Amino acid sequence: MKKEQIEKEPVLRVEDLSVSFHMYDKGLEQYDLKVISDLSLDVRPGEIVAIAGSSGSGKSLLAHAVMGILPENAKVTGKVIFKGETLDQKKKERLRGTEIALVPQSVAYLDPLMRVGKQVTGCDPKKEKQKSQKEIFKRFHLDEKIERYYPFQISGGMARRVLVSTAVISNTSLIIADEPTPGLDLEMALEALKIFRELADEGKAVVLITHDIDLAFHIADRIAVFYAGTTVEMAKAEDFRKGMEELRHPYSKALWQALPQNGFRPIPGFQPYAKYLPKGCLFSPRCPYKTKECENNIPMREVRGGYVRCIHAT
Numbered sequence: 001m002k003k004e005q006i007e008k009e010p011v012l013r014v015e016d017l018s019v020s021f022h023m024y025d026k027g028l029e030q031y032d033l034k035v036i037s038d039l040s041l042d043v044r045p046g047e048i049v050a051i052a053g054s055s056g057s058g059k060s061l062l063a064h065a066v067m068g069i070l071p072e073n074a075k076v077t078g079k080v081i082f083k084g085e086t087l088d089q090k091k092k093e094r095l096r097g098t099e100i101a102l103v104p105q106s107v108a109y110l111d112p113l114m115r116v117g118k119q120v121t122g123c124d125p126k127k128e129k130q131k132s133q134k135e136i137f138k139r140f141h142l143d144e145k146i147e148r149y150y151p152f153q154i155s156g157g158m159a160r161r162v163l164v165s166t167a168v169i170s171n172t173s174l175i176i177a178d179e180p181t182p183g184l185d186l187e188m189a190l191e192a193l194k195i196f197r198e199l200a201d202e203g204k205a206v207v208l209i210t211h212d213i214d215l216a217f218h219i220a221d222r223i224a225v226f227y228a229g230t231t232v233e234m235a236k237a238e239d240f241r242k243g244m245e246e247l248r249h250p251y252s253k254a255l256w257q258a259l260p261q262n263g264f265r266p267i268p269g270f271q272p273y274a275k276y277l278p279k280g281c282l283f284s285p286r287c288p289y290k291t292k293e294c295e296n297n298i299p300m301r302e303v304r305g306g307y308v309r310c311i312h313a314t
């Protein structure tokens with residue numbers, strides 16, 4: 001990423017975001033389930049920020065909170081700022097598809113009753129849009145006749161490529177891709193990532209949500225590591241490429257060590273369920289460095305040019 005891009009205002013800034021769901025237990029008992037807590041993130045023009053973290057860490061919900069597509073029983077606090085403007089629900093709806101595009105995690109987001117071509121270009125496509133649709137279909141090895149198919153007539157891998165195509169040709173300044181590669185063979189997965197890189201190099205901002213930190217640190221500029229609904233580390237992808245010593249949070253280090261090429265050493269224990277979050281540091285029950293102070297509220301702090309939510313990180 002070029003220096004002038006680093007200095008540019010973020011396209012997206014998420015500040016102290018929390019999301020809880022109003023839930024009903026047995027009988028009439030009600031409670032709030034906090035699934036995202038005090039999460040902050042920013043993405044600048046020209047940049048791919050990857051969000052890595054295990055299943056249930058809140059990656060998709062962050063995307064849904066930015067897009068304004070959370071379910072009715074969700075309560076959101078904190079700020080979502082797009083190009084300097086704080087977004088409310090109405091503004092999110094206005095920007096959806098025109099300024100912010102989502103590649104959803106599930107192929108079930110395709111409209112089952114609309115032909116594929118129409119879903120990609122919109123109902124009233126301009127010549128230019130049709131041209132870019134044809135180009136991107138070619139890159140994704142999607143035959144022209146697929147345009148006339150309905151979603152049930154195409155495979156899961158094709159549907160995934162159609163969803164990525166839709167976001168790419170929408171020409172928005174921010175793209176949030178939620179696990180865009182599962183179901184794709186290696187060639188097509190790499191093509192999708194190459195396309196995201198090209199979009200970023202054109203000056204767009206890309207958020208790439210993925211389980212796969214190995215993939216994330218080869219393509220992204222920065223990586224946000226999520227754990228139990230919050231960011232535990234935000235660092236340059238380069239730090240992940242260099243090795244464990246460059247990382248700051250014990251969970252990021254553990255993720256790194258769990259990679260096959262780094263010894264495949266999984267960490268014992270489980271990510272806590274939202275209903276039973278520990279006090280203070282959410283990683284503390286699994287952390288070898290845990291002390292009494294870890295029970296306090298732990299803010300993000302700057303360490304060696306990155307950000308970490310750990311009082312012991314050096």
Ligand SMILES: Nc1ncnc2c1ncn2[C@@H]1O[C@H](COP(=O)(O)OP(=O)(O)OP(=O)(O)O)[C@@H](O)[C@H]1O
Nearest residue numbers: 021035054055056057058059060061062071105274
């Ligand atoms: N509508 C809902 N009501 C209650 N809890 C929910 C709801 N949607 C999601 N959750 C919970 O919120 C947490 C975060 O979910 P989210 O889908 O963001 O995880 P994720 O990081 O995207 O996981 P994955 O990698 O599996 O896609 C999970 O524990 C999930 O069970």
Ligand code: NI
Nearest residue numbers: 059060061105
């Ligand atoms: Ni998800």
